[in-house]
Each structure stands twice: as C-alpha cells, then as structure tokens.
Amino acid sequence: MSGTVPRLSPATVDVPHRPDTVRILHLGPGAFHRAHQAVFTEDAGGDWGICGVTQRSPAVVDQLRPQDCLFTVVERSRTTTSCRVVGTIRDVLFARAEPERLRAYFTDPKVRIVSLTVTEKGYRPDSGVIGQLVAGLEARRATSEAPITILSCDNLTGNGAVVRSRVLDACARLPHGDALASWITDHVRFPSTMVDRIVPATTDADRAEVRSALGVLDEAAVVGEPFRQWVIEDDFAAGRPAWEAVGAHLTDDVAPYEAVKLRVLNATHSLLAYRGALAGYDTIAEAIADPVLAEEAAEFVEHDVLPTLTVPDDVDITAYRRQVLERFANPALRHRTTQVAMDGSQKLPLRLLGTIRDRLAAGAVPVRAARAVAAWMVYVAVGKDRDGRPLPLDDPLADRLRAAVGEAGEPRALVDGLLSVREVFGEDLPDHVALRAALMEAVTELLTAVR
Numbered sequence: 253m254s255g256t257v258p259r260l261s262p263a264t265v266d267v268p269h270r271p272d273t274v275r276i277l278h279l280g281p282g283a284f285h286r287a288h289q290a291v292f293t294e295d296a297g298g299d300w301g302i303c304g305v306t307q308r309s310p311a312v313v314d315q316l317r318p319q320d321c322l323f324t325v326v327e328r329s330r331t332t333t334s335c336r337v338v339g340t341i342r343d344v345l346f347a348r349a350e351p352e353r354l355r356a357y358f359t360d361p362k363v364r365i366v367s368l369t370v371t372e373k374g375y376r377p378d379s380g381v382i383g384q385l386v387a388g389l390e391a392r393r394a395t396s397e398a399p400i401t402i403l404s405c406d407n408l409t410g411n412g413a414v415v416r417s418r419v420l421d422a423c424a425r426l427p428h429g430d431a432l433a434s435w436i437t438d439h440v441r442f443p444s445t446m447v448d449r450i451v452p453a454t455t456d457a458d459r460a461e462v463r464s465a466l467g468v469l470d471e472a473a474v475v476g477e478p479f480r481q482w483v484i485e486d487d488f489a490a491g492r493p494a495w496e497a498v499g500a501h502l503t504d505d506v507a508p509y510e511a512v513k514l515r516v517l518n519a520t521h522s523l524l525a526y527r528g529a530l531a532g533y534d535t536i537a538e539a540i541a542d543p544v545l546a547e548e549a550a551e552f553v554e555h556d557v558l559p560t561l562t563v564p565d566d567v568d569i570t571a572y573r574r575q576v577l578e579r580f581a582n583p584a585l586r587h588r589t590t591q592v593a594m595d596g597s598q599k600l601p602l603r604l605l606g607t608i609r610d611r612l613a614a615g616a617v618p619v620r621a622a623r624a625v626a627a628w629m630v631y632v633a634v635g636k637d638r639d640g641r642p643l644p645l646d647d648p649l650a651d652r653l654r655a656a657v658g659e660a661g662e663p664r665a666l667v668d669g670l671l672s673v674r675e676v677f678g679e680d681l682p683d684h685v686a687l688r689a690a691l692m693e694a695v696t697e698l699l700t701a702v703r
C-alpha cells in the first residue's frame with residue numbers, strides 16, 4: 253500500500269513557513285525533540301532553523317532527509333487527534349559519517365545555540381556527546397570565536413550545570429585544555445531547562461494514522477500529548493528565539509520547577525513503569541487504571557515527595573499532581589511501561605533517591621519511595637512479568653546489574669547485591685538500616701506476587 257502513497261515532502265503537503273538559516277544545532281533529534289523544542293521554535297517564528305545531529309543511529313537521517321526534514325506531530329488527547337506538519341528542522345546529519353559537516357556547523361557564527369536531548373546516559377563522561385561538544389567548541393574557538401549557548405533539554409537536576417562541568421572536566425584531560433576551558437568560561441553559556449511533554453515511541457499504527465489523515469507516508473512522524481511545558485533559565489550568549497511569546501517560561505532559576513517535575517512526574521512514571529510492567533500492564537495508562545497502583549502513586553507523592561519540595565509560587569501543586577495523574581491516564585497515548593522502565597540505573601538517582609535521601613535526613617522512612625525502588629530491583633532480577641512474559645533490561649549498566657543480582661533468589665541477597673552498585677546508590681544509602689529494611693519488606697512482597 254505504501255507504494256501508492258507519496259512520501260511527505262514540500263510537494264505533497266502545505267508547508268508551514270520555514271526558516272532559511274540554521275542557527276540551532278540539536279544533538280539527538282529523536283521523537284521528544286521533534287514534539288517539543290522543534291514545535292516551540294516554529295511557533296516562536298523568526299529565522300531559527302534547526303540542524304539535527306544524530307549520534308548513534310543513522311535511522312533519523314533516513315527518516316527525515318527524503319522529506320526535506322518535514323515531519324508530522326500527532327497530538328492525542330483522550331477524545332481528539334490532530335496532525336500538524338512542522339518545518340523548523342532544515343538539515344540533519346549523522347555525526348559519525350559526516351564529521352566535516354558537523355564541524356562546519358560548530359564553527360559557523362550563524363549557529364547560536366547547541367541544544368541537546370540525549371537522555372540521562374548521554375551525560376556520562378564517556379559518552380560521545382561530551383566529546384563532540386568539546387571538539388566542536390575547540391573548533392569554534394580556533395575559527396570564529398563567536399559566543400554560543402549549550403542548552404540541555406534532558407531530565408537531569410541542574411542540567412545546564414551538569415553539562416558545563418562534564419565539558420570542563422573533559423577539557424582538563426586535554427593536553428592544552430586550560431586555554432580552551434578559559435575560552436569556554438568567557439564565551440559559552442549553559443542555561444538549565446525543565447522540559448515536559450509525554451512523547452511515546454512512534455509505532456506503525458501511528459504512521460498508518462498519519463497516512464490516512466494526510467494522505468502521505470511520514471517516516472518521521474511523532475506522537476505527543478496536548479500538554480507541553482518548557483522552563484528556561486534566561487542566560488544566552490548570542491540570542492534565542494522568542495520562546496517566551498509562545499508559552500515557555502523564562503526565569504532566572506529553573507531548579508524548583510525541575511525538582512517538582514522530576515520528583516512528582518518522572519518519579520511517579522518510573523513507579524508505575526516497574527510496578528505496572530511486573531503486573532503485566534503494557535502501558536502507563538493501563539497501569540494507572542489499576543486502583544491499587546493509582547493509590548500507590550498518589551500516596552507516594554503525598555507522603556514522600558511533597559515534604560521534600562520547595563514549590564514555586566506560581567505552581568499550584570494540588571492541581572499539578574492531579575493533572576500529572578490525568579495525563580498518565582490518557583489511553584490514547586499507549587506509552588509502554590517497558591519504555592519508561594529503560595535506563596533505570598540512570599533515572600533512579602534523579603527521580604527517587606534524592607527524595608529518599610531528603611526524607612531520611614529529616615528522620616522519616618519513605619516506605620513508598622522505597623517500594624518503587626524495590627519494584628525496579630525485582631524488575632531487574634526477575635526479568636519477567638507475573639504472566640511469565642519477558643521484560644527487557646535495557647540499561648547502560650545492564651551487565652553490572654545482572655552480575656550484582658547473580659543467582660540471587662532470596663530477597664536479602666537481591667537487595668544487598670543491587671544496593672552495592674555504588675554508581676546508583678552512592679556510599680551512603682547501602683548502609684542505611686531503615687531503608688534497607690523497607691526495601692527488604694517490599695522486595696519480599698513483590699517477589700511473591702511475580703513468582
């Protein structure tokens with residue numbers, strides 16, 4: 253059937269106004285970027301074209317290039333679906349295969365922002381991303397020397413400060429890194445941001461829907477919920493699109509917004525992902541439709557998370573919590589529990605362990621947060637749901653986690669084995685007696701349910 257349907261291109265759809273000039277280089281032009289920053293940037297107008305740089309797989313290039321980088325954003329509420337073609341991406345390249353083109357963009361003074369959606373693991377010091385930024389900044393310093401902004405759009409606490417320190421650490425390992433580091437300090441800004449929109453991986457059914465709605469084949473279509481939010485630290489070295497005119501919140505302190513989002517939304521997402529996957533639910537919406545899990549999620553936020561938050565004045569936390577649970581319950585999204593369960597070793601410290609540390613420091617034992625961590629432990633150790641269907645362990649530390657679990661069939665060995673992974677639990681948590689007891693109790697119960 254696809255043979256008879258034309259590919260999405262400027263010739264087959266009404267094209268939105270398109271910027272002429274690439275001014276934003278974006279590392280990681282996956283589904284989230286396309287449904288979030290690309291949409292805000294298009295709405296903001298102006299001549300801010302994006303070039304997407306894919307790190308790991310050339311698939312994104314194959315999806316976008318034949319379509320002149322156009323793609324559809326399918327927006328799904330519970331009751332309505334709408335499609336919109338977005339035109340802000342003007343170029344795309346595969347870093348490994350096209351290093352010269354990548355370098356040319358980094359050195360081009362017209363490029364003012366390098367933004368990133370590379371997921372939590374993309375910030376590991378050994379990731380290609382940090383090396384790519386350092387090489388790009390070095391090339392810029394050697395040529396135009398024009399100031400530039402590095403804009404992290406991943407779910408990390410203090411994402412701007414994190415990427416800055418990783419970049420400067422990498423400079424320190426270079427032979428003449430001092431000079432580069434001091435140039436970076438003077439010419440490069442690293443604002444923090446909080447990004448939010450639920451964007452599940454696109455499926456064949458989604459592409460088929462676009463085909464019947466628009467009459468074209470779109471290999472780069474993405475699907476998102478109606479909600480989107482962007483809080484940005486207003487600290488740019490060389491200008492930015494007028495994002496504040498189209499709903500982004502520009503501020504001088506992102507931290508409290510980021511904490512609310514990570515500890516309420518992302519943490520609850522992870523809780524539902526592990527608990528839901530073990531219970532045999534395919535999607536987050538199915539998981540939260542289970543009254544037991546819905547109650548666990550609500551109580552976790554109420555008792556463990558809220559006492560740790562400093563809520564910004566303009567956030568109504570009661571409405572926010574309710575809205576997060578409603579967003580999760582949107583059955584039209586089909587966000588898979590196993591997708592959210594990915595990379596737990598990287599996500600848990602940011603989403604759950606900060607809450608746990610804060611509560612322990614206040615003298616309380618956060619049993620509900622511990623139960624969420626226990627669900628991750630059982631997910632890692634058992635690798636199947638209660639109906640025996642396999643659950644993938646997709647994690648950069650997968651081998652280490654499997655080794656830590658070993659043959660452990662007993663809750664004690666399992667909890668001790670995983671707690672000993674210092675990269676996840678640090679030096680402090682493994683020795684905490686009350687936390688360990690809470691984990692033991694929850695793991696014991698969850699293991700019984702799944703075996």
Ligand code: CS2
Pocket residue numbers: 407447448449450451517518521522591592593599
């Ligand atoms: C999710 C996030 O996959 C995950 O871990 O929790 O991608 C979540 O959907 C977004 O942060 C929502 O903004």
